[in-house]
Amino acid sequence: MDLTIAGIRLDxxxxxxxxxxxxxxxxxAKEIAQKEDIELTDKHWEVISWIQEQVxxxxxxxxxxxxxxxxxxxxxxxxxxxxxxxxxxxxxAGVPKPKSCI
Amino acid sequence: xxxxxxxxxxxxxxxxAHISSLNLNTTMKNLLILGAGTSGTMMANHLVKKxxxxxxxxxxxxxxKTHYYQPGFLFLPFDIYSEEQVKKTGKKFIPxxxxxxxxxxxxxxxxxxxxxLEDETVHYDILIVATGSKIAPxxxxxxxxxxxxxxxxxxxxxxxxxxxxxKLRDWEGGKLVVHITExxxxxxxxxxxxxxxxxxxxxxxxxxxxxxxxxVTPLSGAFTKPTCTTALTYLLDEKDIKIETxxxxxxxxxxxxxxxxxxxTTVPFDLLVTVPTNMGDEVIERSGMGDDLNFIxxxxxxxxxxxxxxxxxxxDATNVxxxxxxxxxxxxxxxLTDNIxxxxxxxxxxxxxxxxxxxxxxxxxxxxxxxxxxxxxxxxHGTFPFAGIGPLKLLKESIFNHWGKLAFRWIYxxxxxxxxxxxxxxxxxSFKGKVFDIKAEKQHV
Numbered sequence: 001m002d003l004t005i006a007g008i009r010l011d012x013x014x015x016x017x018x019x020x021x022x023x024x025x026x027x028x029a030k031e032i033a034q035k036e037d038i039e040l041t042d043k044h045w046e047v048i049s050w051i052q053e054q055v056x057x058x059x060x061x062x063x064x065x066x067x068x069x070x071x072x073x074x075x076x077x078x079x080x081x082x083x084x085x086x087x088x089x090x091x092x093a094g095v096p097k098p099k100s101c102i
Numbered sequence: 103x104x105x106x107x108x109x110x111x112x113x114x115x116x117x118x119a120h121i122s123s124l125n126l127n128t129t130m131k132n133l134l135i136l137g138a139g140t141s142g143t144m145m146a147n148h149l150v151k152k153x154x155x156x157x158x159x160x161x162x163x164x165x166x167k168t169h170y171y172q173p174g175f176l177f178l179p180f181d182i183y184s185e186e187q188v189k190k191t192g193k194k195f196i197p198x199x200x201x202x203x204x205x206x207x208x209x210x211x212x213x214x215x216x217x218x219l220e221d222e223t224v225h226y227d228i229l230i231v232a233t234g235s236k237i238a239p240x241x242x243x244x245x246x247x248x249x250x251x252x253x254x255x256x257x258x259x260x261x262x263x264x265x266x267x268x269k270l271r272d273w274e275g276g277k278l279v280v281h282i283t284e285x286x287x288x289x290x291x292x293x294x295x296x297x298x299x300x301x302x303x304x305x306x307x308x309x310x311x312x313x314x315x316x317x318v319t320p321l322s323g324a325f326t327k328p329t330c331t332t333a334l335t336y337l338l339d340e341k342d343i344k345i346e347t348x349x350x351x352x353x354x355x356x357x358x359x360x361x362x363x364x365x366x367t368t369v370p371f372d373l374l375v376t377v378p379t380n381m382g383d384e385v386i387e388r389s390g391m392g393d394d395l396n397f398i399x400x401x402x403x404x405x406x407x408x409x410x411x412x413x414x415x416x417x418d419a420t421n422v423x424x425x426x427x428x429x430x431x432x433x434x435x436x437x438l439t440d441n442i443x444x445x446x447x448x449x450x451x452x453x454x455x456x457x458x459x460x461x462x463x464x465x466x467x468x469x470x471x472x473x474x475x476x477x478x479x480x481x482x483h484g485t486f487p488f489a490g491i492g493p494l495k496l497l498k499e500s501i502f503n504h505w506g507k508l509a510f511r512w513i514y515x516x517x518x519x520x521x522x523x524x525x526x527x528x529x530x531x532s533f534k535g536k537v538f539d540i541k542a543e544k545q546h547v
Contacts (some may be wrong), residue, residue, distance in 0.1 A: 063320070063350050063364075064284060064394060074350070078364040084322060084348040099423065 006031045017090070017097050021055070024094030032092045036081075040092075044080055046071055051093040061086060061098040131158050133442070134217060134226035136207055136385075138164035140172075140519065141417030141431040142232035143195045147521030148439040150197045153446070161201040163219060167192060170260055171514055173428065176292055176464065178263040179255075179270055180303045187511065189260065195519045207233070210389040212410045228412050228442060231391075231398060233383040235288055235418035235426055237262075241379040242283055243353035253359065254374040257296060258288065266375065270303070275312030276372030281361065282319050283351055286395075287380045288418055288426040291473075293317070294324055295464040296375060301341040302466030318346040318361070318369055329480040330473065333497050337465060380426070382419055397421035402477070403453035405438045412445070414438060423477065424457040432518055433458045436529040458531045460486075462507035470503035472496050474531060482536040487526040489535025496536065 003012045006027035011019040016032070018024055029048060033040050040048075050071045054061055063086055066077050081088040086098055133149065135142045146162050153160065174188035196202045208218040216225045237258045239245045245254065255269065256262035280297045287293075297317050304310040317324060317338070323331035324338055324345055338345055352364045360370040382396030391398050391409070399408040400420035407413035416438050417431040424430050437455040444451055457477030464470050472494045473481040485492035494506050517524060 062284070068394070074352070074364045078350075082365060087322065087348075 013097070015091075015097065018094040021052070021094050028094065029092050036083075036088050036092070038081060038088065038092070041080075043072065043076075044092075047077070047080060047089060048093045051089055051095060055093075055095040061090065129157065131227040131446075132225060133158055133160050133228045133230070134224055135160070135162040135230045135232060136164075136210070136217065137232035137234055137383075137417075137419070138162050138166075138169070138192050138196060138202070139232060139234050139417070140428050141234070141419075141435060142230070143169070143192070143519045144432065144435040144521050145230055145232060145416065145438065146200045147195075147197050147519065148435055149442060150199045151521070152439060152443055155199065158446070159201065160199070161203060161224065162196060163203045163205060163207055163217070163224070164192060165204060165206040167204065169195060169519075171511060172258075173289070173514070174511060175257050175260065175263040176295055176299070178260075179257055179266040179296075180299050181267060181271070182299075183511075185264065190515065195515075197520075207385045208388070209385065210391060212389070212391065212407075212413055215412065226412075228445065229410075229414070230438070230442075231386075231407075231413065231415045231419050232417050233385060233419045235380045235382050235397070237378040238381040239376075239378040241381070242351055244356055245354050245376070245378060247354060247356040249354075249356050249359070249374075253372065254354070254376060256376060256378055257292075258377060258380075269373070273373060275304075275309050277314050277316065277370060279316050279318055279361070279369055279371035279374045279376075281317075281349075281351070281369075281374060281376040282321075283377060283379045284320055286426060287377050289461070290425055290427075291325075291461055291463045293319075293375075293377050297343050298337065298341060298466040299464055300375075301343065305467075314344070315342070316344040316346060316369060316371075318349045320348065320350050322347050327473075327475065327480055329482075330497070333483075334471070337499075341466065380418075386419070393421055395421075401453075402457070403455050404441055404451040405434055405455060406441070406445075406451060414442065414445075422455075422457070424455075425459040425461070427459055427461060428514070428518070429460045430458070432524075433460075433529045435521070436523075454530070456530050458529065460527070462503060462510065464504065464507060465499050468504050469499045469501055470507045471499055472503045472506065474536070476531040479531060484536035486535070487532070491535075 001012050001014060003010050010023050013019060030040060050069055063074060066074050077085045090097055135145055142162055149160055168189050169192035171188045174183045177183040193202060205219040210217050216223050237256055251265045255266040257266055278300060280293050282293050297315055300315055304313045325331040325334060346369055349363045352362055354361055360368045362368050382392050386392040386396040386398060398415045398419055400415040400422050401408060402422040405414050405416055407415055416434050418426040434455055441451045460474050462470050462472055472486055474486055474496055475481040481497055484496045486494045486496055493502050
């Protein structure tokens with residue numbers, strides 16, 4: 001599926017996740033966040049880079065993993081990305097939706 | 103003179119005996135299996151037939167006497183199965199020729215190829231870790247509070263399922279909440295089956311109107327696989343089961359009888375049936391071999407440990423992204439048996455295991471669904487195990503599937519544990535007789 005975000009034509013999944021992380025940039029993140037009713041603060045950006053780092057190192061993302069992130073606790077994570085924080089944060093970070101559902 | 107000859111011969115024969123016993127010790131190799139649950143027992147049965155007896159001694163360790171038929175824990179609370187139908191003495195299933203040690207495992211020392219038991223140390227040449235997974239209710243704040251096993255129950259242990267059965271027998275109704283704490287869990291469809299069977303159970307007792315059933319999950323839908331959610335969500339409406347998704351529990355409020363999540367959403371209950379966090383055994387943590395949840399990093403196609411070449415992991419103890427279920431362990435056992443033999447001969451391992459799972463889902467009222475999937479392939483429509491014939495239908499409710507699930511208890515005790523191949527069911531997922539485009543299938547219906 002194609003989608004134009006921040007003026008760039010992107011490959012995305014049916015749920016709107018980028019299929020190619022290398023296409024990601026901060027403008028794209030801002031626009032995806034806006035659609036989710038989230039305004040990105042410094043703390044959001046910190047979480048986004050932490051998530052991207054985890055994915056780069058092939059560490060599986062989970063709510064439990066947030067406890068050990070050293071960036072924020074689960075409660076703060078929910079406050080920053082209300083609703084499904086892991087789903088929303090990964091979408092904004094341009095990484096695949098976590099497969100914690102097996 | 104004569105005496106001298108005899109003495110000389112005796113000394114020689116003694117020396118020979120001594121040398122041969124030394125040879126025995128140096129040439130005999132040890133394969134050690136930790137855990138005599140579904141996976142460990144299957145591996146003992148497979149390997150005793152395959153490993154040359156003159157070269158390999160097989161030992162299995164488990165501290166518990168009783169082997170439980172865990173799929174039966176789903177039926178125990180509803181008085182469908184009795185206590186006797188879900189447990190047997192584990193030793194009965196360990197084959198002759200395998201040394202069975204009933205002791206607690208203290209620690210594995212993978213760098214030194216040895217395992218410390220409560221009062222002895224066992225050395226191994228090859229280790230198979232089959233220590234499984236279990237519930238860890240202490241991971242959730244106040245879950246083990248005053249209501250535990252009074253108004254809050256698990257059904258993943260024998261004790262929990264039994265206590266819940268006794269509670270349900272006289273329960274007068276109210277809010278029943280069926281809840282999953284976090285993934286992964288053993289048998290991921292079991293909580294949903296529990297909700298379906300509860301609907302049936304209360305109907306049968308003539309009190310369904312007195313019970314409100316809510317299904318609370320950390321996932322975005324009732325099913326763990328998107329295709330199942332598409333094909334099967336109607337079941338929840340049909341059974342009047344409410345659903346609360348994306349609920350990541352923070353704590354239990356025992357006083358006000360409610361569960362609270364990190365986003366401060368609350369779900370009140372009169373009776374809470376929860377699946378607590380599932381974790382690998384503590385011995386994995388003590389041995390420093392696991393991840394956050396004590397599951398061992400394992401190569402997903404060969405089942406070799408990622409850290410140690412002579413350590414293999416099977417069943418719920420692994421971190422592979424397959425369902426934690428007996429059917430998965432059964433398929434893994436076949437691949438792992440071949441790989442152990444290849445490993446003993448110094449050959450390259452087969453990268454064969456594909457994550458194949460095959461699960462019956464009880465939907466209540468004597469019907470069940472059957473799903474078949476692997477690492478890459480979502481559950482599909484079609485027939486099983488024979489293309490076009492079945493008799494079992496994939497992703498569709500049928501009475502035949504329910505019989506299949508009940509028959510499975512016999513298969514488990516009499517065939518599966520003993521490592522007898524189940525006819526026509528292959529270790530890798532078969533693509534025959536299956537429809538891979540669900541949308542196309544729906545248009546036909």
